Amino acid sequence: MRQYMYIVQASLEPVKCKIGRTENLQRRLKEYNALTGKSKDNIYRYLFTCEVKDAGQVEKDLKKKFLNLREEKSKKIYFYHSSLFKDYVVFIKAHESFLKEIFLKSETPKVKVVKKTTPTLEARGISRKDLLQKARKVKNDEFYTRYEDIEKEIGIYDKNIWHSKTVFCNCDDPVDNDEKRTSAFALYFLRNFENLKLKKLICTHYSKGVDLFNAGGKAYVFTKDGFTERHERKDFPAGFSGSFDDPLSLKILREEADIVCTNPPFSKAKEYWKILMESGKKFLIISNQINAVTPAYIPYFIAGKVWAGYNRVDWFLNPKKEIVKASGYWFTNFSVKDRPKYKNLKILKLKEIPEHYKRFDDAHTLIVDHNYIPEDYEKPFAVSVYPIVSGILEKGYRIIQDTQYFPYINGKRCFGRALIQKI
Numbered sequence: 370m371r372q373y374m375y376i377v378q379a380s381l382e383p384v385k386c387k388i389g390r391t392e393n394l395q396r397r398l399k400e401y402n403a404l405t406g407k408s409k410d411n412i413y414r415y416l417f418t419c420e421v422k423d424a425g426q427v428e429k430d431l432k433k434k435f436l437n438l439r440e441e442k443s444k445k446i447y448f449y450h451s452s453l454f455k456d457y458v459v460f461i462k463a464h465e466s467f468l469k470e471i472f473l474k475s476e477t478p479k480v481k482v483v484k485k486t487t488p489t490l491e492a493r494g495i496s497r498k499d500l501l502q503k504a505r506k507v508k509n510d511e512f513y514t515r516y517e518d519i520e521k522e523i524g525i526y527d528k529n530i531w532h533s534k535t536v537f538c539n540c541d542d543p544v545d546n547d548e549k550r551t552s553a554f555a556l557y558f559l560r561n562f563e564n565l566k567l568k569k570l571i572c573t574h575y576s577k578g579v580d581l582f583n584a585g586g587k588a589y590v591f592t593k594d595g596f597t598e599r600h601e602r603k604d605f606p607a608g609f610s611g612s613f614d615d616p617l618s619l620k621i622l623r624e625e626a627d628i629v630c631t632n633p634p635f636s637k638a639k640e641y642w643k644i645l646m647e648s649g650k651k652f653l654i655i656s657n658q659i660n661a662v663t664p665a666y667i668p669y670f671i672a673g674k675v676w677a678g679y680n681r682v683d684w685f686l687n688p689k690k691e692i693v694k695a696s697g698y699w700f701t702n703f704s705v706k707d708r709p710k711y712k713n714l715k716i717l718k719l720k721e722i723p724e725h726y727k728r729f730d731d732a733h734t735l736i737v738d739h740n741y742i743p744e745d746y747e748k749p750f751a752v753s754v755y756p757i758v759s760g761i762l763e764k765g766y767r768i769i770q771d772t773q774y775f776p777y778i779n780g781k782r783c784f785g786r787a788l789i790q791k792i
């Protein structure tokens with residue numbers, strides 16, 4: 370008797386797929402569709418089928434490999450996401466029992482990734498100040514983190530920080546109803562759940578943004594016993610928005626989360642930061658690097674409670690999957706060792722710093738730019754965000770003012786800096 374493995378999906382359940390075994394593929398599909406006979410709209414179709422030698426063994430090994438991705442109550446149901454689906458197929462095809470592929474759904478054509486080149490400010494006829502003012506007004510939150518940037522940063526930390534921990538991704542839809550908006554954070558932790566020895570992963574679907582499926586706010590919870598969907602009606606009182614500041618998200622943050630990891634909406638950076646800081650939780654998040662010299666962040670830098678992570682993040686994906694530039698940086702309260710960015714700091718005697726990069730403002734405060742730092746200057750001086758994220762506060766300097774310092778030169782206000790001083 371021939372043995373087959375299959376992956377099947379119901380059209381009205383895009384978050385799930387079933388992985389099973391049968392001796393008759395046609396009959397099995399009929400059985401599935403008979404189950405939903407009353408609903409003509411909910412049609413099951415195969416996504417993948419293949420012949421194997423020992424289907425029982427493949428099934429057993431699949432369960433072991435993807436333990437966090439099975440639905441908690443029905444072990445045949447797996448979490449569906451196009452990248453995870455590919456992982457399932459790759460696993461089955463690499464299994465020693467695999468004989469031959471029979472069917473694999475064709476890929477939906479990918480949107481081309483176009484690198485957007487940003488014209489220079491000069492070419493656009495605008496000043497830096499115009500741009501900053503405009504940027505403040507633009508509330509474009511749909512900048513998605515690239516998988517490789519998450520992998521690059523998380524890969525540097527000691528793996529033990531994740532051991533038996535609950536990770537909360539509170540601005541991260543794990544579902545790819547609309548693949549363009551799926552969070553790579555969710556995908557990263559789903560794929561590395563076992564490797565990092567996580568206890569639990571909770572990802573929220575925010576319903577007030579672009580919610581094509583009117584799904585309402587949801588939270589997806591993954592443990593080694595499988596996944597569950599917490600949603601309105603069943604688990605939450607009506608009105609759960611999935612927002613990071615929804616009372617129920619705050620409850621998850623307070624009562625369940627050990628580590629928060631996400632790239633929150635840039636336009637709500639201040640509100641997000643306040644909630645995160647008040648929670649006292651460990652975190653690893655992406656934020657606009659300029660935030661490190663804003664009043665919301667500075668006090669925490671002064672207190673030595675937060676610092677920059679290892680990497681900057683310059684490129685994001687917009688919903689069209691185009692690569693767009695933005696100045697992101699990782700921020701964390703996990704220990705950062707041998708910071709590679711120290712090499713950017715140019716700590717020299719004041720007289721050795723090129724004239725071009727040092728000047729005094731109208732209040733006679735020294736301003737140094739371009740990562741130059743005077744080692745023999747005892748008074749406070751102003752620096753941009755770059756030395757802060759490159760680790761100058763770990764090199765014998767401290768921030769001495771808990772608000773931004775705005776230098777004036779010939780009466781003209783310059784962009785905000787941090788006022789630092791040699792200890």
Ligand SMILES: C[S@@+](CC[C@H](N)C(=O)[O-])C[C@H]1O[C@@H](n2cnc3c(N)ncnc32)[C@H](O)[C@@H]1O
Nearest residue numbers: 510512513514540552575578612613632633634
């Ligand atoms: C900068 S994007 C990053 C998305 C994802 N974390 C990533 O790294 O790719 C911010 C996301 O937060 C969502 N968002 C906006 N306001 C939110 C809120 N109040 N609570 C939770 N998510 C929110 C946006 O719709 C957007 O998908």
